[in-house]
Every structure is written in structure tokens, then in C-alpha cells.
Amino acid sequence: MKYVDEFRNPEKAQALQQEITKLSQQINRHLDKNLKIMEVCGGHTHSIFKYGIEEILPDNIELIHGPGCPVCVMPKGRLDGAIALCQNHNIIFTTFGDAMRVPGSKTSLLQAKAQGADIRMVYSPLDSLKIAKENPNQEIIFFGLGFETTAPSTAFTILQAAAENITNFSMFSNHVLVIPALQALLENPDLELDGFVGPGHVSMVIGTDPYNFISQQYHKPIVISGFEPLDIFQSIWMLLKQIVENRCQVENQYNRLVEPAGNKNALKAMNQVFTVRETFEWRGLGEIPYSGLKIRNEYAQFDAEIKFTVPNLKIADHKACQCGEILKGVLKPWQCKVFGTACTPDNPIGSCMVSSEGACAAYYKYGRLSTMAKRDKSGVSTEPLSV
Numbered sequence: 384m385k386y387v388d389e390f391r392n393p394e395k396a397q398a399l400q401q402e403i404t405k406l407s408q409q410i411n412r413h414l415d416k417n418l419k420i421m422e423v424c425g426g427h428t429h430s431i432f433k434y435g436i437e438e439i440l441p442d443n444i445e446l447i448h449g450p451g452c453p454v455c456v457m458p459k460g461r462l463d464g465a466i467a468l469c470q471n472h473n474i475i476f477t478t479f480g481d482a483m484r485v486p487g488s489k490t491s492l493l494q495a496k497a498q499g500a501d502i503r504m505v506y507s508p509l510d511s512l513k514i515a516k517e518n519p520n521q522e523i524i525f526f527g528l529g530f531e532t533t534a535p536s537t538a539f540t541i542l543q544a545a546a547e548n549i550t551n552f553s554m555f556s557n558h559v560l561v562i563p564a565l566q567a568l569l570e571n572p573d574l575e576l577d578g579f580v581g582p583g584h585v586s587m588v589i590g591t592d593p594y595n596f597i598s599q600q601y602h603k604p605i606v607i608s609g610f611e612p613l614d615i616f617q618s619i620w621m622l623l624k625q626i627v628e629n630r631c632q633v634e635n636q637y638n639r640l641v642e643p644a645g646n647k648n649a650l651k652a653m654n655q656v657f658t659v660r661e662t663f664e665w666r667g668l669g670e671i672p673y674s675g676l677k678i679r680n681e682y683a684q685f686d687a688e689i690k691f692t693v694p695n696l697k698i699a700d701h702k703a704c705q706c707g708e709i710l711k712g713v714l715k716p717w718q719c720k721v722f723g724t725a726c727t728p729d730n731p732i733g734s735c736m737v738s739s740e741g742a743c744a745a746y747y748k749y750g751r752l753s754t755m756a757k758r759d760k761s762g763v764s765t766e767p768l769s770v
Contacts, residue, residue: 390611391434399616400439406623407441417445419575420622421712423565424582425452425740426610432749434612440619447574447712448745450564451582453529453557454481454738455710456665459698461557462487465526467694468555468687469500475518477511478526480504485734488698508540508554515544515552524687527556532584534558534676535649538656541678541685555687556677559663561585562593563674567665569601574712578622580615581607583637588653590645591635598631609637656682664697666734667707706733709742716746723747 410418422428428448431437437446450456466487469476476492483493483504496502505511511525527537537554544552561582568574581594586607597605604625608618618636625632635641656679663675678686687693700706703721708714716722716735722743726732735743 387611390609390613392613395613396616399613399620403444403616403620403623404441406620406627407443409627410623411441411443414443417443418577418623418626419445419447420578420580420619421447421449421568421576422580422608422615423449423451423561424580424584425455425738425742425745426584427451427580427582427608427615428742429740429745429749430610430612430615432745434615435749436612436615444619444623447576448709448715448742449568449579449712450665450668450710451530451561451585452710452735452738452740452742453533453559454485455706455734455741456559456564456667457482457485457528457557457734458664458666459486459488459700460664460694460696462492463489463696463698464693465555465557466490466492466495466500468524468691469495469502471522471691473521474501474691475514475521475523476500476502476526477505477508477514477523478502479506479528481738481740482526482528484731484737486731486737508537509543512540512544512549512552515549519551521551522690523552524691525552525554527554527558530559530561530582530585531588531649531653534653534657535588535646538652541656541682542652544685545682550684553685553687553690554678555693556657556675558657558676559665560659560674560676561589562596563671564665564668565594565597567668567671567674568711569597569603571711576603576712577626578603579605580618580622581605581633583607583609583614583641586635586637586641586645588646588649591633591641591643592645594633598633602631604631604634606634607637607641609640655679665710666700667710701732704733706735706743709735716743719743 508525515523606618606621657676658679659673660675660677662670662672683689705719731737735741
């Protein structure tokens, strides 16, 4: 706890807050608009609300919540594909727990399990491989989800399955890449961003070098950040310093874990097992070229999309759900008409309310919307919602 407490020190947080306020005042003298800073990762969003960071930032700094929640960005069609797989006879379907309650077009994995499908929650793809060894007469499918953070563990598991010649194990790959998503956001004319708090966990794998295009091509600063309160405060301070000094660079606040070139062993395993899809659909962002990972032909025996029939449908979100606009950073969760009323964690309409990294889940859990009206940074009040 000693080392955790160092990153939650109130005196240091207050000092950083004061420095952020000074820098924001300097910026405010030269800009007649709010600064829009996107925290890409859903883990950052939850930390920001858990520790009340957004509430004590200067009024001219607006935090925009990005698409860094892998469960949230998965489109309904892919989820329906997973549900179709688990309903096949003789299949044990394994998945991380945060995917269980995400609504598909008709049902969720949790509901499919209640209806008799053999769906099991695991903590690691290696747990799925163990289940495959214990059940040699059944097919075991692992639901591969996540950014570059989780893709290496899936890749290592497939390599292990190949080494042990485990033929009843396969994976339904829905792994996605963060860099194409950031590029799609930067190309969006409706979203004017002044800087990024970059994802820490992804960057532990890919490093800081892949983000150079953000500063060089789009002239935006980015700071790779850890997840503790002081990490986020310091990253915002570093971003404001760049803006005041008219710099656009990739800086690494999370240097205790993130290296410029990333984790070479993890990257090697990913490149050995996966190749990039020509295109992949993201909830809210649509089709993004070269943004998803599929299993290479050399390991096709472990590809559930080849071993089994998987419907590949495009299904629109619920008309009342505005998860897509929230994932793009265009809307805040409380601006969705069903947030906190028809859509709650117990009865989710959209994926952003389900995942442990979803922006709606963070607002619902930590936003304290039941006791106060929310006011966005433009000064426009919204009605308090009963949650």
C-alpha cells in the first residue's frame, strides 16, 4: 500500500491542481474556447470519476471520454455471432465477465447461459485452454476481446495450444487496435480535440513510438498516463505545459511501466499469431480500415470463424441508445435520453452502461447525478436524473 499511497497523496494532488489552474489561466487569456482533452482509455474515465478529478479541474478544461473500452466498441453483429456460436451443440464458450451482460440484438450471453448454453467466465485465455484439456470430447471457444493489452495473452495461448496439439480449442477474435481508432477520431470534423491522455495499458505493449503521428501529422500533444489520481493530474499538467509552450509531442508520464518501443516479446507473439483485417466495424465509429486482428492462416485450426459457421451481420443500435455518439466523444452520457432511466446497469440498453470501463457506467456509479444538476463546460445546465 505504501507505493499506492504515493500516487494518492492529497498534498501533491493539491499542488498539481494549483499548477494546472495557473496554466489554464494563461491559456484562457489567449483562447476564447474551452480546452478539450480526451482520455482515450475507459480505465482513466473511471479513475477520473472515482476520485472526483473532473469536478476540481478549471472550468475551461473539458474532459472528453474516448473509445478505449473494448466491450463498448464491439458492434451488436459480432456479439450476435458469439451468441450463435455458444448455442451450438457440444460447445463450451468461454469469455471475460464484462462481456456477459452486453446486449445483443435479441439477447445477451448471460441470458443465453440461463437458457442452457454452456458459457463459462474465465480470467485468462489459459483458463480456456485448461478447460479444453479437461473436456477433450467438446469444442472450447474463447471470446477474444480487447485492444493490444489483451491480444498478447490470446496469442501466447494459441501458441501454447499449437505446441501441445490441443485440437478442440479455438478463438473468436474481436481484438482491435488503438492507433486506427485514434486516427478515425482525429479525422472527425465534429470533434475538435486539443490533446490526449493516452492509454497506459495498451502503451505497455506497443510503446510510445506509434503515437508520433498524432503530434507530427495532426499537431496534437499526447501524454501516456498511469491510472492513479496523481498520474492523471500530472498528465493533464504535462499537456497544458505543452500547450502553453506551443509544443506538440508524445510524452510519457507512465515511464515506470511504458517503454518507447513497448514489450518486444508481446509484440512478437501478436505478430506471429495475428494479422490485420482489411476493415472492422466499431460501435459508434463504423468501419475502420486495418483496425482489427484475425488469426493467421498458419493457425487457422484455432480460428472459430473458420471451424464454425458465424453469422456476419450488421445490426443497428437501439434507436434510443446513443452509445455511438458517447464513444466518439460527441455526447456526454447524461445527454443520452435514456441514461439513468430506461438504461441502467441492471437493465442496460447500450454497452457503455455494462462494461467496467464504459463511460456511462462510470457516470452512473460515480457521477452523483441524483443530488445535483450537471452543468457542462459551456455553462448549459441539464436536469438532474433520478438514479
